[in-house]
Amino acid sequence: MKEELLFCPLGGSGEIGMNMNLYAYGTEENQKWLIVDMGITFADDSIPGIDLIYPDAGFIIEKKEDLLGIVLTHAHEDHIGSIVHIWPKLKCKIYATPFTAVLIQEKFKEKKIDITNYLKIVALNSKIDLGPFKIDFVTLTHSILEPNGLSITTPVGVVLHTGDWKVDPNPLIGNKVDEKKLRAIGEKGVIAMICDSTNVFSPGRAGSEQDVRESLLKIISNQKKRVLVTSFASNVARMESIFYIAKHTKRKISLVGRSMHRIYKAAKQCGYLKDVIEPLDPRDANKIPKENIIYLCTGSQGEPMGGLNRIANEIHPDVNLESGDTIIFSSKIIPGNEKKLYALQNLIVKRDIEVITEENAFVHVSGHANRDDLKDMYKWVKPRCIIPVHGEHRHMKEHISFAKEMQIPFNLKVENGDIIKISKDQQPEIIDKAPTGKIYLDGKIAVGLDSLSIKERKNISINGLLEITLIILNNGKIKKPIISFRGIPEEELSETFKFDLEDQIIKTCKSFAVNNFNQEKNLIDTIKHNCRKIVKEKTGKRPFTNVNVARI
Ligand SMILES: [Zn+2]
Ligand SMILES: [Zn+2]
Secondary structure, three states, rough: OEHHHHHHHOOEEOOOOOEEEEEEEEEOOOEEEEEEEOOOOOOOOOOOOEEEEEEOOHHOOOOOOEEEEEEOOOOOOHHOOOOOHHHHHOOEEEEOOOOHHHHHHHHHOOOOOOOOEEEEOOOOOEEEOOOOOEEEEEOOOOOOOEEEEEEEEHHHHHHEEEEOOOOOOOOOOOOOOOOOHHHHHHHHEEEEEEEEEOOOOOOOOOOOOOHHHHHHHHHHOOOOOOEEEOOOOOOOHHHHHHHHHHHOOEEEEEEEEEHHHHHHHHHHOOOOOOOOOOOOHHHHHHHOOOHHEEEEEEOOOOOOOOOOHHHHHOOOOOOOOOOOEEEOOOOOOOOHHHHHHHHHHHHHHOOOEEEEOOOOOOOOOOOOHHHHHHHHHHHOOOOOEEEEEEHHHHHHHHHHHHHHHHOOOOOOOOOOOOEEEEOOOOOEEEEOOOOEEEEEOOOEEOOHHHHHHHHHHHHHHHHOEEHHHEEEEOOOEEEEOOEEEOOHHHHHOOHHHHHHHHHHHHHHHHOOOHHHHHHHHHHHHHHHHHHHHHHHHHHHOEEEEEEEEEOO
């Protein structure tokens, strides 16, 4: 049997979010596997009560005996968010650079799992050996500390897995993109580059954190009252910029929101943010003059529990903004969040607080490669083949066209589950399909999309709930049924309407031998059917109906 190199995305190819990729090397009988990243995606309002979604890892869980470990590129939730949920079924080693490792450790701590013996901290720009995979971590630039590309050397050749990246000439924290190292990797002959596609539609360059800092400094220098900046907590360069601006505009800074404190602490712990001024507790920030304070706050996407939402709704215990203050959204609007975010901004504007966003000022740059950044990477690495990932289908298709334009010899459009054979100098091919799917975290329980809990909640949220309790005495007599409604338009719920339902229920019971247990399911189904019919006639709604039978 011939040894071969395989790549298989289980999440993140055909969607933005929940990135999870597999590599394998060996013969069919003796294959060693590697996982790169384990992310989540956030659910939208179409699935009530679900916050987190992550890839179904069943395919690799079955192969856990041959799994060499999980390698994490960086600490964004779409790359590490599902590790605490999936890892207990794998119990393998996890490899991450220091900042990512600190955040991972915290996640496991919250779940009361001791990960110390499994978590291996990898120094920046260093190498690890995992069986047939020699992995070289390459520091890139992105919108978080320590974004790593992975140069994976195998007996077949080198694959460059970029992770999320852009070319930031002035990242402010961390090193610039190591062009020399990338060129050296390219010299060895990269047989495939598995590459971020997020910004492939955007011309020019993604831009630099330094430019954002300068622009924000100008904007904030002109403010006369309180300033609140909201951004992603994980963007530590942005955080450092706000500290820098506070110092240079003679303001104090106060961090608001749990994740802002969490990231600040983690960054400090890893030796970053060494020279920044000491932040003030929000309770003390209240006491200083308006022109002397900047808040840096979570909730830039309008998250209901985010700090900003509570401030806008005037329910935050420590931060009160008022007319004349300014809120700067130093962030982009993630597609899908527009409605929520505009509602929040309207609320703020109505209170006469100024709103500055990327729509009316230069306050944000993206962390992903625009087309000119991609061109640079192609030029340095000279890959034989491009396999786009980290994008919806439209991004990945555009990325293929772009690769063709750039004269890359081979390319392949993939989707979750494709098992791709990567060879030295041939077009890669999809040779098989792994089972894939999504797991929905419903409270603490992982369920599939066809789970009863989700279906019932959707049904109740649209149609309302009708609850009937039937009390059957052992002599076969039936007590007056107890009927209650939730979420049904009220005008129609008159007493006579309730009588109609009661009549219907009693009538149905009489047509059954109610003391015959074998008939109970039939009886319940018939009551459900008849009652829903009455409610539909009166209100136009067919409520989710529950019938309880109590026997006395
Ligand atoms: Zn990502
Ligand atoms: Zn990222």
